[in-house]
Amino acid sequence: MIFQNNFLKIGILGCRGIPNYYGGFEQFAERLSRGLADLGHSVWVYNSHSHPVRDADWHGVNRLFCHDPEYLIGQAGQFIYDLNCINDSRRRNFNIIYQLGYTSSSVWYRRLPEQSLIVTNMDGLEWQRSKYSPPVRRFLRYAEKLAVKRSHYLVADSPAIQQYLKQTYDVESRFISYGADLAVNRLPDFPEELGLTPQQYYLLIARIQPDNHIETIIRGWHQAEASFPLVVVGSTKNRFGSYLKKTYNNPQVMFLDEIFDREKLDQLRSHALLYFHGHSSGGTNPSLLEAMAAGCPICAHDNPFNRAVLGNDAAYFSSSGEITTMIKNPSTENEQGQMIINNLEKIKIHHNWPYIIHQYHEFFKEIAGKNLTKQ
16 A cells, blocks of 8 residues: 555544444544544544434545444344445555454454554453453453454553553554543533532433443442432433433432533533542543543542543542442542642643544554555
């Protein structure tokens, strides 16, 4: 493959499409693809055929649509969707194919185009997630090995993931974190229609699944007999979500559906008394960065991934009892204020989008240049 004037043809696979209507990888793809396109690269993002936005061009990014049968057959449909995207990529002549994750794509590695450099974002340690059964976790461990073996380059979004890849597989990876936007001009626009009062509610935003420790947080809040409500943002249209709503049928636990309006999310975050972050199974989580960027005081699950991002600028929990204790005995206003200042500085220096996009721009040019010299 050749590229001219440092401009590359880049295909991004592994998400449901842009703009984001689903989750973290989609939001990341949205920002990265637009940033790289603004720098002159030809960027193509694969989208589910059911994506509500149908334009072929989105802010200079090319959008490709592939059939996604997940709505018919459940999670198994992700494998077929990834296969459809990979098969399409064989005729696109990409310099670089950037795969976001490997869970349902690594089994199709033989179908990846030989002329393209395959770069895989290793995300978190999927096989450690408690929501999966033992057979599924064994498969995910196998998929992880395939992704490591068959990718030309690996990206780790957390130093802990980078260290894990080195210790487990003796392979190098490029550490590039996620980005976030500092939330500004939020305070005048508090979403009063939710019936909340600024600084008088606790907040949790996550996919409603067991390994995000949502029940641990709710139980700890309940045991603390907290004076203020707990707001849970995330779809409860799965079995675990239905269980939580039935078990914790309390008007003070407000289950909201998914919210993709960034401004409204920032408004909720910036006015929360405390933000709970229960993610535990890997990587630098976008929702954690967004909470930091919104000026939230944060209580996070105690694991190496969250500590790598937050350091000493958060409270940590491992059990519902620790949640209860923290609610009853919160940090002082001065302590929380300094933590917020420190976390905002982390976003400004280490996690701002222009910096993240520049890192990818330089990385992709570097590896494409190495590939060119080998030919």
